[in-house]
Amino acid sequence: MPRLAPLILTALTCASLLVGCADNTTSSTAADSKNLAHIKIPEKVKANTSITVGAPDTQVALKLSGQIDKLPFKVKWANISGGPQCTEAFRAHSLDLCSAAEIPSIHAHWTGLDTKLVATEFRKDPLKHPVYELGIAPGADVDTLADLRGKKIAYSPGQAQGALVLRILAKAGLTKNDVHLVELPSTGDVYPTALGSRQVDVAPLGSVNIKRYPAKYGKDGGKTIQHGLRDDPAHLWAPTASVSDPQKAAAVREFIKFWARSEVWIDQHPEQWIDGYYVKDQGLTRADGEYLVKQNGHPDIPADWTAAIARQQKTVDLLAKETGQKKFDAGILFDRRYESVAADAVAEAGQPR
Structure with missing residues (x-):
């Protein structure tokens, strides 16, 4: 490895602590990947049910759209998202749901952490955006x-x-x-x-x-x-233990509905999103916010995960080949009880997907 500047060495050390801690506290064998298809999700969630969610951008979107107080259960917001942070919180049993891309769930499986993808989003015209x-x-x-x-x-x-x-x-x-x-x-x-x-x-x-x-x-x-490949998968991700609990599973289902509608709200209210999120919450300039809104394109929330699972399988197969891990069926990472929840919520609200 080439000699690294102090800033990069510091960052590398921090990342190693995050990833290394996760890897060293778990078995090197793959997760059992519990099948949840037979567990029925209750039709209603009890008002006193509580889940901890790491999706800071969704929290802001729900505030800006006036929907956050309409959640029919209790949400504890955690200011974390992404693979390393969410993985650590999952292992500590301190997080029920988070936003992440496709790779963390694959990595978690190979390091013995059983998790499920419960919502899926892509970008329309992904090669352009x-x-x-x-x-x-x-x-x-x-x-x-x-x-x-x-x-x-x-x-x-x-x-x-x-x-x-x-x-x-x-x-x-x-x-x-x-x-x-x-x-x-x-x-x-x-x-x-x-x-x-x-x-x-x-x-x-x-x-x-x-x-x-x-x-x-x-x-x-x-x-x-440009690299010319699709790189747009985004998910809501949960520990299998959380969505195995009937009431938490019901809360996750309801949260997915709010999340999906908030993603479309962001797309339809770019000025409010630039001002409320990029500028006031993230501390970016307005020019940066305008650039990101244009760069992000429009959301694509599928009602059928078949294509998403097929793309995930290709990623699993490639990573297994290049890293020496064992191939597995990518379908086990998806909790298909939630497959159409997000798309249905958008449709019911009269919003285009």
Whole structure:
């Protein structure tokens, strides 16, 4: 591994603590993946039922749309989201539901944590509105995916960015042995800093970093290129233990309805979302918020998960091949009792999906 700047070393240490703690406290065998199809979810949720949810953006959306006080049960909000944080909270039995991409549930299965995906969302026109672009360091001489051979690529195992790197290599006809993977967490400005200081040649950039990186390093030759792959899966994710409990399962179902409608509300109220979330909650500039609204495109909430599971299976198979893990049926990660809940809620509210 190349010598790392202090900022990156600090970030790498923090990420290692998060991921390492999870891996070291569980069995190396895969999770049992309990089948919940036979467990009936009650038609109504009791008002005193409580679930802890890590979905900060949904919390803001429900406040802005005036829906948060209409939840028919108790919600304790946790200011966390994403794979590493949610995984740790799941293991500590302190979280019932969170927002995450596709990879954390796969990684959890391989490290013995039984979880379920209970809601699924994509982006309409996903190739036009990708979640990530490849940041290219000044002087790296990368213009196409074929140029990745022999390059130093930032890699975050167990997260969406890490799996995307492997998928991009496969598309280019390469394997991880054809490049130099540099393990770095994808948090904050770690990837842009590593690119700008030329400690890595390539890194997947998301959110405002897609805009900020070339603005800051473009004069030196820094740029981004498209990878041409779908990278848009987003989920609500739960420990199997939580959705095995009938009342919590009912609360999760009702929460999914509010979540789905809030996703469409965000799409239909961009000005309120920019001001209330990106500017006031996230501390971004209005220009950054406007960019992100345009970058994010429109939500696609499917009523049928068949295609989503098939895409997840391809990811499982690729990761198993590249990491030495055992293949498994991706369908076990999805709790199909909830399959049409989100789409039905949107339809009932008269909102387009």
